[in-house]
Amino acid sequence: MSAGGILIVCSKPELIKEIRALMLQQGYSSAEYSLSASAARRKLDFFEPELILVNSPLQDELGIDFILDIADNTDAGIIVLAKHEHLEDMQYRLEKVGALILPKPINKMTLLQTARFAAQSRKSLMGLKTINEDLEKKMKDRKIIEKAKWILVEKMNMTEPQAHRYIQKRAMDTRTSQLKVAEEIIQSF
Structure with a gap:
């Protein structure tokens, strides 16, 4: 599998290291990371990932506002790892932007399958958007x-x-x- 880059937005450096290694092993060309939503917003000014993975909550916010802010400006698939108590609210607020929300804890296989699905779904959606605009x-x-x-x-x-x-x-x-x-x-x- 040859894939583009991934942006990991997570406040836990040990989890970033684990996810980063897993994704690079799966063929992602690069795995950037940010510890907060504000740092991730700045990073997206110069980095265009194929996939954005958000481990909620972040240092500076839950992650919902971050995803709503960036969804229209990226072609990347978006996956959110959320605590059970935040799942329903996140699903309700993020379903319109096509973000996939997974409950924590999550196993590696589910994460990898969801990552492939998210990236392909977003590409298809962006292709349809382009056709519609044309x-x-x-x-x-x-x-x-x-x-x-x-x-x-x-x-x-x-x-x-x-x-x-x-x-x-x-x-x-x-x-x-x-x-x-x-x-x-x-x-x-």
Whole structure:
């Protein structure tokens, strides 16, 4: 298995050492760590891990706010190790960001399987997000082209097929996109 890096956020150095060794052994290219949420936030400014593992509670917070803060800005899978008394609250508050919450204590095999699942799930989710953003942009562009076409129909007395062809031909003649031509038409009327 060839994997990217992991960020371990944990207030216990002995546990960090154990998890770090395990993850490097499993093929992670690097295993960075932070003892607190604030240090982890700073580390994420220059380190883009494939997986973020949070052992809750942290030195400066429980870990929920940290995960909510970073979830939209990372493609990393997120796993939280939580005490039983915090499980329900964490699951409720973190399910919307796709973080996986595991009860402590946890065995190595469960951690490794969850790590693989978290990283793959997050990659799939980010891929779908990218596809969705691309589709939204195409729809927005199409609306602009349609608006320009209807301006030509109304102001230049063209038929819809003539307006469509006009935009296509002008884009080819000027070696620009139909969107750029449409934007110019909209601005000129």
